[in-house]
Amino acid sequence: MCSLSTANAKFCLDFFRELSKRKRNENIFFSPLSLSAAFGMVVLGARGNTLKEIEKVGFFCYAGEVHSQFQALLAAVSEPRPGCSLTIANRLFGEITYPFFQQYLDSTKKFYQAELEAVNFKYTEEEAREKINFWVENETNGKIKDLFSAGVIDPSTVLVLVNAIYFKGKWAVEFKKEDTKETDFQLNKNEKKTVQMMFQEGYFNMTFIKEPKMKVLELPYFNNELSMFILLPEVVCEDFTGLEQLECALTDENLAGWTSSTRMQPLKVKVYLPQFKMEESYILNSTLQEMGVMNVFDWGKADLSGISKKNGLVVSKAIQKSFVEVNEEGTEAASAMGLVLMPLCGPVSYEFKADHPFLFFIRHNPTNTIVFFGRYSSP
Secondary structure (H helix, E strand, O other): OOOHHHHHHHHHHHHHHHHHHHOOOOOEEEOHHHHHHHHHHHHOOOOHHHHHHHHHOOOOOOHHHHHHHHHHHHHHHHOOEOOEEEEEEEEEEEEOOOOEOHHHHHHHHHHHOOOEEEEOOOOOHHHHHHHHHHHHHHHOOOOOOOOOOOOOOOOOOOEEEEEEEEEEEOEOOOOOHHHOEEEEEEOOOOOEEEEEEEEEEEEEEEEEEOOOOEEEEEEEEHHHOEEEEEEEEOOOOOOOOOHHHHHHOOOHHHHHHHOOOOOOEEEEEEEEEEOEEEEEEEEOHHHHHHOOOOHHHOOOOOOOOOOEOOOOOOOOEEEEEEEEEEOOOEOOOOOHHHHHOOOOOOOOEEEEEOOOOEEEEEEEOOOOEEEEEEEEOOO
16 A cells, blocks of 8 residues: 555656656646545546546555545645645536535535535536636635636536646745846757846755756755755756656656655755746646546546436546746745754855756655646746
């Protein structure tokens, strides 16, 4: 039996690989936790081969107890904390003419902090679209708007799965705005763009990986409950960014090893990190189908009989839209912690300069759960 965090990490990287096939050299940002939690609501009502397909993807290795595990995990991750704003909003919107089981509605509310809401797709699809968009915007503090564009929802729509993610965190140690400079970001061997490069020097957990060659840096947020890990590949001749080699070696076992507390160590580091803001939207049907989740989207094969007694219920749309903003903001309240460990002799100062494409993820440290995962390759 695997842990929920391990299963989530495996699903995260499998999903990333499928997205990468369609978005080569493009920015990617998503929340594996939110996606798997939302599909947990589908699992509550899935039966037969539809259920087996979802389970095989890898984020439901707990079988019967997965729902209570998610209940505890979502409560821990979503707990209000100073210095960070983290919103995970999941909801199912179902056609009003379908008689949904009350037991199913009660379970989605209990385990996933979400409800299935009935809307009239058949006759007022535009009103339903606006209602969903308003709910998403409200749940994400106005950061995610127009999740569904006009025409995406039509009268044949039966069930819509929505994930809306918003995160903004204050660093445990701030980047001073006066140290931010305009710097080149090398996209590949021949192209570059200008970015606003932040800078600070201090003690951070970092490690060096020999194969593939890269540096791994941990930047904690306020209170250290959440951290951003940055995987920065070494530039090599045959692949200027080194990103291809890194992504080929990316497995859940390797990622856990690269970022383990036994490997990471506090070092004095000159950190250069670009400001960036990413807002990504994905229609997930084809990606999940490539991963093996087929029946739940198929009108003739979907078995969601645990949701409704009426035949013909399918997930017609699976969409996720995610937002993240990285800038200098932070607090100096925790900055003295690293200084206490400073040796009296002059330490070696290492450089971590993210001036070419890198991978990053945001982890909830108490549960070791990857909340967000991304690739920054194009400013």
